[in-house]
Amino acid sequence: MIxxxxxxxxxxxxxxxxxxxxxxxxxxxxLGLNATSGYISPALKETIENAMLPALSKPTTNxxxxxxxxxxxxxxxxxxxxxxxxxxxxxxxxxxxxYGCYEEFRNKGFMKEAVKGMLQWAGKQSEIFSIxxxxxxxxxxxxx
Numbered sequence: 001m002i003x004x005x006x007x008x009x010x011x012x013x014x015x016x017x018x019x020x021x022x023x024x025x026x027x028x029x030x031l032g033l034n035a036t037s038g039y040i041s042p043a044l045k046e047t048i049e050n051a052m053l054p055a056l057s058k059p060t061t062n063x064x065x066x067x068x069x070x071x072x073x074x075x076x077x078x079x080x081x082x083x084x085x086x087x088x089x090x091x092x093x094x095x096x097x098x099y100g101c102y103e104e105f106r107n108k109g110f111m112k113e114a115v116k117g118m119l120q121w122a123g124k125q126s127e128i129f130s131i132x133x134x135x136x137x138x139x140x141x142x143x144x
């Protein structure tokens with residue numbers, strides 16, 4: 001788990017990730033968190049079901065690169081979004097990161113803080129040499 005000023009960033013194991021896809025409120029309860037109004041987007045659910053869960057079912061997969069890390073707001077004790085890598089680093093040590101935040105928590109600096117925390121963590125991993133993050137021009141908050 002990564003600990004920043006306002007967030008805990010927790011990687012979900014296989015069972016937690018499976019619970020998240022079926023019933024987000026059940027995950028909140030499982031983790032001892034307050035329920036949030038956020039939901040899993042269809043695109044994220046598809047990624048979890050078609051990429052993350054199959055990767056996590058393989059014993060050789062380093063789950064930290066294959067799972068969703070949930071962003072937990074310390075003050076509210078609830079999940080406010082998620083961040084993940086798109087898989088293990090490639091042969092050159094490059095890795096891609098993706099992230100999202102529930103609407104009610106946007107434009108409050110949480111994603112900037114989460115990305116910074118993940119970059120600090122990744123910088124300590126000997127197999128990572130570069131990190132790529134992409135966003136659309138329409139996503140002004142991430143694009144700046």
